[in-house]
Amino acid sequence: MVAAVSVPSQAQTVLRGRLCDPAFVHSALRSSPDTNYSKLKYLVASSVSEACNNSVLLLGPRGCGKAAVVDMVLDDLRKEHPDAISVEIARQLCLEHQLSFSKMASSDDNTEFMIDMLQECGLAHKTILFVLEEFDLFAQGKQRLLYSLLDAMQSLTSQAVVIGVSCRLDADQLLEKRVRSRFSHRKLLFISPSLDDIQWLVEHLLILAKDSGLPAKYITDYNSRLTSIFSDKKFKGCLNSLMDADATTSNILRFLFRAVSYMDMESGFPSIESFLKALSSMQRQPKMDSLQDLSILELYILVCMHRLEDKEQSSYNFTSIMKEYRSIQDAYKTSDKYASTVCFRAFEHLLDRELISFGDNRGRNQALEYRPVKLLISSRELAQSLKLNTTCPVVLQKLFDRERYM
């Protein structure tokens, strides 16, 4: 007896499938005008129909969808012109430079072959599309391949379009003068999308259409819940903090994939918590992890340093921290009074963890106790760690005056 797959897990599968399919992700681009997709398509289509040579560079950070746009344009062209040829020279050819040239006779033969092929195809009225990924790697060394390719395109007998894809924004500055002169100045920059575009993309990816193969009632419930999440301020804040670090499409896809995977199977619907959980799993804070592991004495030291900073002491060292520590112990008579040597060990431990550091760059001669130190964590992080530390004594929390910073 086959156990029926529950509707939520079906939905999860559908969504995950969508997020992993680049064709679906970027299909929304087909409809909007004046995107890089439409510009590239116009360029290639007009070169093919007018039988003239052209070259273009696609530039943008990794993961912003350049290769996807190229694939989409190629797919469209294949449908329109079933007899057009396309050749892909991937980065492997560049890395295996030595290998491929030992198999064949010489680079001269290679380029002659390429030029002959270009001529043949030109006579047969077929256009060749060269897609050069990792274009900046081709610009290393003497750039012979690029030169031969672009030079061959200068003759009337060839019809070719060269599409270079690179993540370096100054890829055309890497070219030699003569290669750059032969390469047209056309560049398509893939800049990071605005917040509205991202919101629109997220909706496009997550909203289920009527024909997704799931029960209709589930779909309507799902869509309404999702729309309410999207208008929630916390979700917008979540997207904002994600975009502040890395605004590329692949980052958004990773985030959405995790959110879909954290979907609560009991209720069967996505919730704002799954998005927040996905965000925190992506934006890990190693410092917070190490702050949570600290001992009480170390926390005391950090709080003392913070109080000293609060008191507007511009520079302080271990000795002044000890003074502050003693004064606290005298005032509150806690059980956490330790000797100076023990405190110094804790101090060194904090230095190792890079939660504090020395404030000057010299000082090999000076003893460690007298070198100025400073905090490397913010007040907010300290407050959070005090909150999360279950064994933290109340006195410490009062000393820190936590409320100010949370």
Add this chain to the structure above:
Amino acid sequence: MPTLRSATANGSLVGTPSPAAASTPRSVKRRLTPGRTGESPDASRHTSPHRFPHAGTGTVCIPKLLSASPKSSRKRLYSDLVAVEKPKWNPRDAAQMRAVKEALHVSTVPSSELVCRDNELRRVLEFCKACVEQEKAGSLYVCGCPGTGKTLSISKIKDSLVCWVDEMGMETPDSLAINCTNLANTSEIFGKILGKFQNRKKGSSKLSPLQQLQSMFSNKDSAPRRMMLVIVDEMDYLITRDRAVLHDFFMLTTCPFSRCILIGIANAIDLADRFLPKLESLNCKPLVVTFRAYSKDQISDIVKHRLKDLEYDVFEPLALEFCARKVAAASGDMRKALGVCRSAMEVLEAKLQYSPDQELGIVTFDHMDIALSKAFKSAVVDSILCLPQHQQMVLCALANTFQHCKKKATTLGELNKSYIEICRSTQVPAVGMLEFSNMCMVLSDQGFMKLGQSKEDKLRSVTLQIDRSDITFAFKGNRFFQKCLEQPRC
């Protein structure tokens, strides 16, 4: 001096055009009398260039009196009689658009003479003629920036030389064109030259191709009868550390019975002086012909020459002048100028698509402005402004680090600390170390900074690859980043 249009267009039809110096400026009335075809070149001098920038066959009603005169002179003659209605260019017509684009494409070789390269062509042609006449070998070095018409001119020279030799009744020289980027090994060039000389007999000799050539040129019997024109393109690929290949190549002309006319083409102006000092003592230093970068007048002349055969005006004169000025100021590269003109036409096409009822019949100054800004923009400042906020803060931290200090490199750990300082002062929560190193890798991928290799992540070296002033310029109006940048460091 630009060639007279009548001379280039209908070379043999018009008789010798009357020299400009000899004619006196005529009044308007006298020009209107028909029948004086000989005066047509002078008439053209007085017509305002703005009205008729392109020659061509306009729709002029030509009276039946004049019969056998060339079209262009007819047109100029009646230029003031009849208001010439030049057909307007219709950019929506696909055939017309295609014709214009083809005329402006880089790979289109103008079938008539090249303009603006007369001096250089003359010098090279005279040199080749002298070599062929005296049956002596010689070498020539052509240099200039990319896009100045070197390869094009030399291939035209080849044809002109063959024509002239045929006229003089001498033996036609062979020619061989080699592009040095295709050579796997620099000494292969001699093999190629040898292969051309020995068409059939491919003897399996123990000597290297160079030695075979040298022995061939030293004996009167084995020396070939015909001259050989060897054109070597991108000659700087032949430069090796000991410069042996280059020396041997040029020294082929010193052999007593050598038959080669060597023409080398490269970009470096001082190649002969820097790499071939020995040649001067041996008295076989090549003649140097420099192809200077195009000036703005030359660029507009060349574009107009290309569009000459079309009947209509494609560019507004101001637009063309603007393009020529900008390109000449930047590099004087003709390919770039042609590319910009084509891209201006694409801007016009795009505008036509969006506003179907507007009457746009010409490429205006605005279209050219857009095309030029696209061609000459630097992506750096724009892309800095498009980065996410944290990455921009990392760039600020990096700029701060190098502000006062003389050192050029820092480590990832130090950069992290300054980044955290900035975050603390601006009350922005900093990202963790893992994400920070990811962001730095993204920035280095894009070419803003360079990360070195190290065993430990924190010890990787970081250098700034862009100009620090670009960062300050990009954040000029932004108060938040001004605060980040002002931090005193070091």
